[in-house]
Amino acid sequence: MDVLKQVLGRLHPLIVHLPIGFIILGLLLQWYDRKRKEYGKVIPLVYLWGGISAALACVTGYLQYLGEGYAFDTVKWHLWSGIATALFAFLMYARLKEIRQVDFLSKVPIVVLSAFFFVLISFTGHKGGNITHGEDYLVEPLPNHIKSALGFETFEEKVIALNEENWQDAVMYDDIINPILNNNCVSCHGPKKTKGELQLHNPEVILKGGENGEIIVTGNSETSELYTRLVLPKNDEDHMPPKDKRQPTPEEIELIRAWLNIGNPFEGTIGDLGIEKELFLSFFPKKHDADYPDIQISAASQDTINGIKNKGFHVENISKASNFLEVSCINMPSFTDSDFEFILPIREQIAILDLGGTQITDAIFEKLATLPNLTVLKLDATAITGKDMELLASLEHLKSINFTGSLLEEIYLHNLVEFKKLEVAYVFGTQIQGEGVRTLNEGQIIIDYGNYELPPIPSDSIIY
Amino acid sequence: MQDHVQRLIQEKVVRETQAKTRRHFIKSCTQGMGGLALSSIFMGCDPLEKPKAKNPMAFSERDLNPLATLAPPFAPKVKSVIYLHMAGAPSQLEMFDYKPQLQKYHGQDCPQSLLEGKKFAFIKGTPKLMGPQAEFKQEGESGNWVSNFMPHFKKVVDEVAFLKAVHTDQFNHGPAQLFMHTGSARLGRPSIGAWATYGLGSPNQNLPGFVVLTSGGNTPDAGKSVWGSGFLPSVYQGVQCRSKGDPVLYIEDPEGMTRDLKKSTIDAINKINKEEYTKYADPEILARINQYEMAYRMQIAVPEVMNINNEPENVQQMYGVEPGKESFANNCLLARKLVEDGVRFVQLFDWGWDTHGNVREGSIDLGLRNKCREIDRPIAALILDLKQRGLLDETLVVWGGEFGRTPMQENRGNKKMAYKGRDHHGDAFTMWMAGGGIKKGVCHGKTDDIGFSGIEGRVSVHDIHATILHLLGFDHEQFTYEFQGRHFRLTDVEGELIKEILA
Numbered sequence: 014m015d016v017l018k019q020v021l022g023r024l025h026p027l028i029v030h031l032p033i034g035f036i037i038l039g040l041l042l043q044w045y046d047r048k049r050k051e052y053g054k055v056i057p058l059v060y061l062w063g064g065i066s067a068a069l070a071c072v073t074g075y076l077q078y079l080g081e082g083y084a085f086d087t088v089k090w091h092l093w094s095g096i097a098t099a100l101f102a103f104l105m106y107a108r109l110k111e112i113r114q115v116d117f118l119s120k121v122p123i124v125v126l127s128a129f130f131f132v133l134i135s136f137t138g139h140k141g142g143n144i145t146h147g148e149d150y151l152v153e154p155l156p157n158h159i160k161s162a163l164g165f166e167t168f169e170e171k172v173i174a175l176n177e178e179n180w181q182d183a184v185m186y187d188d189i190i191n192p193i194l195n196n197n198c199v200s201c202h203g204p205k206k207t208k209g210e211l212q213l214h215n216p217e218v219i220l221k222g223g224e225n226g227e228i229i230v231t232g233n234s235e236t237s238e239l240y241t242r243l244v245l246p247k248n249d250e251d252h253m254p255p256k257d258k259r260q261p262t263p264e265e266i267e268l269i270r271a272w273l274n275i276g277n278p279f280e281g282t283i284g285d286l287g288i289e290k291e292l293f294l295s296f297f298p299k300k301h302d303a304d305y306p307d308i309q310i311s312a313a314s315q316d317t318i319n320g321i322k323n324k325g326f327h328v329e330n331i332s333k334a335s336n337f338l339e340v341s342c343i344n345m346p347s348f349t350d351s352d353f354e355f356i357l358p359i360r361e362q363i364a365i366l367d368l369g370g371t372q373i374t375d376a377i378f379e380k381l382a383t384l385p386n387l388t389v390l391k392l393d394a395t396a397i398t399g400k401d402m403e404l405l406a407s408l409e410h411l412k413s414i415n416f417t418g419s420l421l422e423e424i425y426l427h428n429l430v431e432f433k434k435l436e437v438a439y440v441f442g443t444q445i446q447g448e449g450v451r452t453l454n455e456g457q458i459i460i461d462y463g464n465y466e467l468p469p470i471p472s473d474s475i476i477y
Numbered sequence: 478m479q480d481h482v483q484r485l486i487q488e489k490v491v492r493e494t495q496a497k498t499r500r501h502f503i504k505s506c507t508q509g510m511g512g513l514a515l516s517s518i519f520m521g522c523d524p525l526e527k528p529k530a531k532n533p534m535a536f537s538e539r540d541l542n543p544l545a546t547l548a549p550p551f552a553p554k555v556k557s558v559i560y561l562h563m564a565g566a567p568s569q570l571e572m573f574d575y576k577p578q579l580q581k582y583h584g585q586d587c588p589q590s591l592l593e594g595k596k597f598a599f600i601k602g603t604p605k606l607m608g609p610q611a612e613f614k615q616e617g618e619s620g621n622w623v624s625n626f627m628p629h630f631k632k633v634v635d636e637v638a639f640l641k642a643v644h645t646d647q648f649n650h651g652p653a654q655l656f657m658h659t660g661s662a663r664l665g666r667p668s669i670g671a672w673a674t675y676g677l678g679s680p681n682q683n684l685p686g687f688v689v690l691t692s693g694g695n696t697p698d699a700g701k702s703v704w705g706s707g708f709l710p711s712v713y714q715g716v717q718c719r720s721k722g723d724p725v726l727y728i729e730d731p732e733g734m735t736r737d738l739k740k741s742t743i744d745a746i747n748k749i750n751k752e753e754y755t756k757y758a759d760p761e762i763l764a765r766i767n768q769y770e771m772a773y774r775m776q777i778a779v780p781e782v783m784n785i786n787n788e789p790e791n792v793q794q795m796y797g798v799e800p801g802k803e804s805f806a807n808n809c810l811l812a813r814k815l816v817e818d819g820v821r822f823v824q825l826f827d828w829g830w831d832t833h834g835n836v837r838e839g840s841i842d843l844g845l846r847n848k849c850r851e852i853d854r855p856i857a858a859l860i861l862d863l864k865q866r867g868l869l870d871e872t873l874v875v876w877g878g879e880f881g882r883t884p885m886q887e888n889r890g891n892k893k894m895a896y897k898g899r900d901h902h903g904d905a906f907t908m909w910m911a912g913g914g915i916k917k918g919v920c921h922g923k924t925d926d927i928g929f930s931g932i933e934g935r936v937s938v939h940d941i942h943a944t945i946l947h948l949l950g951f952d953h954e955q956f957t958y959e960f961q962g963r964h965f966r967l968t969d970v971e972g973e974l975i976k977e978i979l980a
Contacts, residue, residue, distance in 0.1 A: 330548035463865025
């Protein structure tokens with residue numbers, strides 16, 4: 014019997030278009046026939062059919078409401094207005110057939126009745142559409158500001174933000190699990206829609222489960238549907254969320270699993286529950302790992318940049334999303350210390366500076382110290398010895414210096430320990446002796462001496 | 478007669494004007510305005526059409542110099558790419574993908590279940606499985622497997638990220654190479670290097686942005702299309718340089734032509750071109766002027782960068798170069814020099830990896846070993862050299878073939894072959910990447926016990942392209958070129974970033 018209920022119920026979206034068609038046809042015919050009055054016999058008949066099919070739609074609609082687990086609140090307007098539509102169709106039939114019992118209606122002009130009927134069926138159809146497609150179906154493609162101006166709620170994502178300091182203080186359910194369920198599940202399993210009779214927006218309803226019973230087996234994720242449905246293959250009919258909907262990330266799924274395995278506690282911080290840190294790393298702020306400082310600066314004007322380019326410099330934005338610049342003398346081997354003034358207008362924006370192969374001397378260090386955001390510096394194949402290099406220690410972002418093939422002297426090399434953010438210095442091809450990699454400042458700074466070797470081995474000369 | 482017609486027309490105009498009321502005007506206004514609004518919604522008839530520049534005389538730098546640099550959409554991890562392609566398809570089973578189980582089944586018939594529905598280039602009937610013909614050891618701190626065919630490679634094994642389960646849908650060299658380098662097995666698409674130079678330009682004004690070097694005595698089976706520009710402007714195609722003789726054909730001035738004479742010739746041509754330009758304002762003319770000047774500069778710069786004799790003795794020894802010859806070692810050293818000078822994309826092809834077992838050079842236990850020896854030292858040297866110069870952090874090195882080789886011994890014509898060989902195999906093969914933005918020492922993907930198919934972490938050719946573009950600062954789904962009415966991508970409609978190997 015239940016099966017029959019469901020099958021008939023699912024016919025509702027099909028059958029429902031019959032009364033719509035008939036009634037609209039009736040209304041159109043009334044309008045078309047307003048002067049000629051040639052279709053007087055047909056119109057009531059059309060409304061009769063409309064009424065009968067509307068009644069059928071009401072029955073199947075009710076069955077669908079029972080069979081598919083909609084909350085009454087969701088369907089009530091559609092349900093009542095649907096019944097009203099069916100009744101009104103019969104009324105129209107009676108009015109047009111001038112049946113005596115409805116004499117009271119004859120005082121109302123037919124135009125008013127038709128107009129009301131049109132409003133009624135539009136309203137009913139709209140409410141039905143809202144149930145299947147969602148209330149924001151029509152407005153969804155609109156930009157957010159128009160949506161909010163029209164008074165529609167925009168989907169509110171609950172952001173999960175943790176960091177190195179606070180991650181242990183976050184409450185596992187409130188700050189992690191609830192946002193994950195909210196962002197991925199609650200649009201269908203929540204107060205507005207309750208598919209499969211399941212809601213996931215608060216602890217009580219989560220524990221209650223859905224039409225197939227509870228979804229959590231305490232302490233066992235592998236038998237809890239709240240987890241197993243997530244990890245089914247995407248094409249599986251039972252996979253949740255449905256494959257065309259937003260999917261939780263692998264890290265989020267792992268957290269659901271971990272939470273279920275410790276008995277789905279609704280209270281207690283991550284620290285109290287003793288959950289391992291690795292699981293939360295994806296919610297930590299991304300470490301800035303790029304060749305420019307992690308700050309915002311204003312852009313240099315295009316005219317300024319073009320002027321510098323015309324002098325022979327290579328100047329390019331690090332990316333379209335960043336105002337920091339890379340400047341190189343790759344096409345300008347004649348660059349000398351005094352040419353530095355050309356790039357002063359963009360001193361704030363320079364993050365990468367390549368002076369490799371130019372005519373610079375140690376006097377350049379004083380000038381380089383005026384580039385506040387310098388991050389990567391290349392001085393390879395130049396005549397610098399490293400004297401006055403300590404002036405660069407004040408640069409807050411300097412991460413990498415390349416001295417390869419320069420005249421760098423060992424006595425100045427140790428000045429690098431003063432450099433706060435320096436990560437690596439390349440000194441291969443200078444007079445400095447050494448091989449491989451050594452570190453300074455307890456491993457903070459890597460000095461790459463290079464001089465790697467591939468000693469000959471017997472197999473080098475064996476020809477097969 | 479003429480007068481008569483004129484008068485009629487005149488009268489028609491007057492009548493019409495009289496008949497037209499304010500209502501008519503307002504009515505046609507609403508239609509017109511609606512149309513205007515609609516056209517902006519639908520962006521005219523051709524949605525791809527770009528808005529015309531307001532000032533036809535305002536050119537971008539690109540109009541004048543097609544290789545002018547452009548910033549990538551996102552901060553890039555690398556500036557340059559060195560792509561090492563082993564043309565002919567190297568055997569992963571003798572180099573990096575160690576399959577001890579395969580040794581157990583050595584000499585047994587390949588299970589029918591593996592052969593059903595598969596196509597092989599030469600294998601017929603039921604071939605026999607063949608165990609690894611090399612000895613393997615775990616090397617470096619990462620403990621990744623390297624065979625004794627690659628003894629120097631163990632020194633750099635901790636720098637690379639292996640992809641053990643790459644797959645392709647092509648099993649013949651030409652189409653597979655095209656697929657690997659252009660994202661399509663059919664002709665007509667731009668190569669990765671062309672996309673990169675088109676998208677980023679190249680900072681060095683004296684050198685091409687995309688250089689191709691070949692070794693092994695032959696060029697790839699797919700021909701020059703593997704470094705072609707496809708539908709991109711032809712200026713973005715790879716420039717093939719030779720490591721023997723003149724690096725670029727006809728780069729030397731002919732006898733009797735002095736540098737000064739050359740300069741004045743070019744100056745004269747450019748002067749005429751400039752006059753043309755003042756007349757017609759066609760940016761193509763400016764681009765042409767630029768090209769002449771670049772060619773003139775390249776005459777000096779290219780022979781300089783392509784000369785490996787000036788490199789110190791110990792560097793030459795590390796790579797094992799053979800000056801004056803065409804060799805993979807020379808090309809590796811050149812690749813470093815080119816990248817050092819700001820060349821965007823360097824593509825190396827080494828020919829001779831097609832080890833079917835039909836001839837001695839093409840055998841798994843002999844010829845392959847020689848090929849491995851030829852690349853082993855140069856590749857290790859290239860990575861170490863880039864590293865000590867601080868270039869490895871801003872360069873991506875990619876190694877691979879167009880497909881892999883079968884775990885079965887080839888039985889061409891259903892007969893036993895003269896030498897040990899393996900047939901073409903696209904289901905699973907090994908590639909690796911090293912350099913900026915790459916996680917060091919990882920091994921992504923896994924093949925089954927006999928190395929026939931990937932069972933974990935399978936990646937496609939498109940995935941590799943997506944990852945290369947990502948490291949250069951592009952989202953492969955957004956990086957497009959408009960051609961024949963649609964936007965084309967290197968990865969077409971596929972490709973996912975291989976996040977597992979990204980640092």
